[in-house]
Amino acid sequence: MIEIEGVARTFPGARGRSPTRALEPVRLSVARNDFVTILGPSGCGKSTLLRIVAGLDEATEGQVRLPSGPVTGPGPDRGMVFQSYTLFPWLTVAENIAFGLREKRMPKAERAEIVAFYVDKVGLRGFEGHHPRQLSGGMQQRVAIARALANDPAVLLLDEPFGALDNQTRSLMQELLLKIWEDDRKTVLFVTHDIEEAIFLGSRCVVMTARPGRVKADIPIGLPHPRLYKLKTAPEFMALKERLTEEIREEAIKAA
Amino acid sequence: MKARRARALRARTTAMTAPTAPRSALRRAMRPLRPASPAMRVGLGLAFFVLFVALWALATFGGLVSPFFLADPFTMLQEGWLLFTRFGFIGDIGITVWRVFGGFILAGLVAVPLGILMGAYKPVEAFLEPFVSFARYLPASAFIPLLILWAGIGETQKLLVIFIGAVFQIILMVAGAVGGTRRDLVEAAYTLGATDGGVVRRVLIPAAAPQIAEILRLVLGWAWTYVIVAELIGSSAGIGHMIVDSQALLNTGQIIFGIIVIGVIGLISDTAFKALNRRLFAWSLA
Numbered sequence: 263m264i265e266i267e268g269v270a271r272t273f274p275g276a277r278g279r280s281p282t283r284a285l286e287p288v289r290l291s292v293a294r295n296d297f298v299t300i301l302g303p304s305g306c307g308k309s310t311l312l313r314i315v316a317g318l319d320e321a322t323e324g325q326v327r328l329p330s331g332p333v334t335g336p337g338p339d340r341g342m343v344f345q346s347y348t349l350f351p352w353l354t355v356a357e358n359i360a361f362g363l364r365e366k367r368m369p370k371a372e373r374a375e376i377v378a379f380y381v382d383k384v385g386l387r388g389f390e391g392h393h394p395r396q397l398s399g400g401m402q403q404r405v406a407i408a409r410a411l412a413n414d415p416a417v418l419l420l421d422e423p424f425g426a427l428d429n430q431t432r433s434l435m436q437e438l439l440l441k442i443w444e445d446d447r448k449t450v451l452f453v454t455h456d457i458e459e460a461i462f463l464g465s466r467c468v469v470m471t472a473r474p475g476r477v478k479a480d481i482p483i484g485l486p487h488p489r490l491y492k493l494k495t496a497p498e499f500m501a502l503k504e505r506l507t508e509e510i511r512e513e514a515i516k517a518a
Numbered sequence: 519m520k521a522r523r524a525r526a527l528r529a530r531t532t533a534m535t536a537p538t539a540p541r542s543a544l545r546r547a548m549r550p551l552r553p554a555s556p557a558m559r560v561g562l563g564l565a566f567f568v569l570f571v572a573l574w575a576l577a578t579f580g581g582l583v584s585p586f587f588l589a590d591p592f593t594m595l596q597e598g599w600l601l602f603t604r605f606g607f608i609g610d611i612g613i614t615v616w617r618v619f620g621g622f623i624l625a626g627l628v629a630v631p632l633g634i635l636m637g638a639y640k641p642v643e644a645f646l647e648p649f650v651s652f653a654r655y656l657p658a659s660a661f662i663p664l665l666i667l668w669a670g671i672g673e674t675q676k677l678l679v680i681f682i683g684a685v686f687q688i689i690l691m692v693a694g695a696v697g698g699t700r701r702d703l704v705e706a707a708y709t710l711g712a713t714d715g716g717v718v719r720r721v722l723i724p725a726a727a728p729q730i731a732e733i734l735r736l737v738l739g740w741a742w743t744y745v746i747v748a749e750l751i752g753s754s755a756g757i758g759h760m761i762v763d764s765q766a767l768l769n770t771g772q773i774i775f776g777i778i779v780i781g782v783i784g785l786i787s788d789t790a791f792k793a794l795n796r797r798l799f800a801w802s803l804a
Binding site: 316317318335336337338340341342344346348350351352353361362364365366393394395409410413419 | 700702703705706707708709710711712713716720721724725727799800801802
């Protein structure tokens with residue numbers, strides 16, 4: 263579904279400083295309906311990789327290939343959820359979710375139907391008329407997920423979407439996202455630095471090295487679905503967590 | 519013996535606490551960034567007006583200043599009443615208000631779209647920004663002789679003074695507001711399939727709209743200074759014209775009344791503008 267073919271990124275040095283290599287050539291293939299988590303220490307270039315897939319950043323080498331062709335820029339076939347709260351503050355919850363549909367010039371009635379479906383899906387019925395500033399961080403990210411899904415993208419890209427949330431809310435959001443994925447199995451690429459999150463959500467976890475980032479390990483997560491929060495304390499979960507902790511710890515030491 | 523000691527002790531403790539109580543209340547109110555209660559705000563705000571008029575009355579009634587140079591508050595009010603009843607001052611006010619809003623609206627119609635274009639499209643900004651930055655420092659009042667030459671002393675000239683004074687300021691500030699739109703909102707719009715035009719229409723403009731409205735409110739305040747300057751020279755009506763006439767007659771009461779009227783109208787339009795912005799852009803208020 264997504265072919266990342268030797269994608270590398272170097273940021274030019276500002277004012278005569280030497281350029282920064284953020285990403286060594288990365289080769290990665292994401293199958294349809296797969297949920298791939300990308301785990302790495304901060305500053306490892308995992309967000310840069312995701313932004314290149316989204317078309318928001320350009321690779322200095324290599325390319326990203328989708329079934330529709332190579333990525334040349336952002337498009338509605340790749341929905342994105344950001345770590346920062348990016349709801350349009352002047353639009354209501356319903357209008358935010360309908361943003362992409364309006365851009366497609368979908369008729370109003372059809373739009374309303376899709377909005378209602380996704381409002382329900384993220385559990386925000388009754389909040390359709392609220393503005394983002396009236397919502398908690400968790401609710402805002404739920405709207406952001408609904409907004410991306412309403413466009414029916416082929417791929418859903420998530421860049422540490424729960425990074426700014428408190429622990430309890432984060433757990434609930436993980437369960438919500440997992441449930442949504444279990445329902446329609448969209449292809450997902452999920453960037454995080456949280457080991458537990460990477461295991462709990464993913465069907466495959468790609469571990470990246472410290473800057474400059476490259477793929478260090480590619481670990482299948484064979485845990486059965488549907489997954490419930492209790493899984494986080496199960497022995498097989500713990501075993502995976504231990505293994506990934508070892509992998510990521512070395513990198514974190516390098517990065518720190 | 520015991521009772522006396524107790525009394526002495528009590529006296530000493532009250533002596534210690536009593537004077538600190540009012541001082542601590544004042545100190546609490548004066549803590550940095552501590553909000554004042556609404557009653558306190560209104561009370562203190564009015565208090566300064568009272569103080570101001572009191573000092574003025576003291577200076578004039580007390581004979582510290584000759585009435586030749588400064589009328590007392592009472593005379594000022596009397597002259598003001600005469601202005602309305604005898605000299606058709608309401609017409610002057612109407613003309614001045616129309617000039618301010620006319621020039622201001624013209625400037626807004628030209629400047630807001632240009633500012634949006636400059637903020638959104640960097641080549642347009644590179645093309646216009648240096649000139650506009652230069653032009654904004656050209657004093658509008660210095661154009662008056664030239665404008666009289668070009669447009670005569672009619673309404674066109676008055677509107678043009680305000681237009682020149684306002685248009686460059688609005689352009690630059692609007693461009694700044696639009697250019698400062700959060701990048702992540704723009705990126706989110708692109709990932710939702712927005713076109714370039716869609717990003718301008720559906721992200722940049724609505725995101726900057728509250729700031730644009732605030733900019734217009736600010737510049738409207740400046741327009742009031744330009745209009746009076748324009749009316750001081752080559753004018754046959756308006757508040758500024760009345761002030762020049764009164765100067766010739768040494769009627770300081772009328773001059774002060776005119777100045778105060780300008781202040782009051784400015785305050786009213788500013789408050790109305792602020793209230794309108796708050797209603798239109800409720801989403802932007804935290």
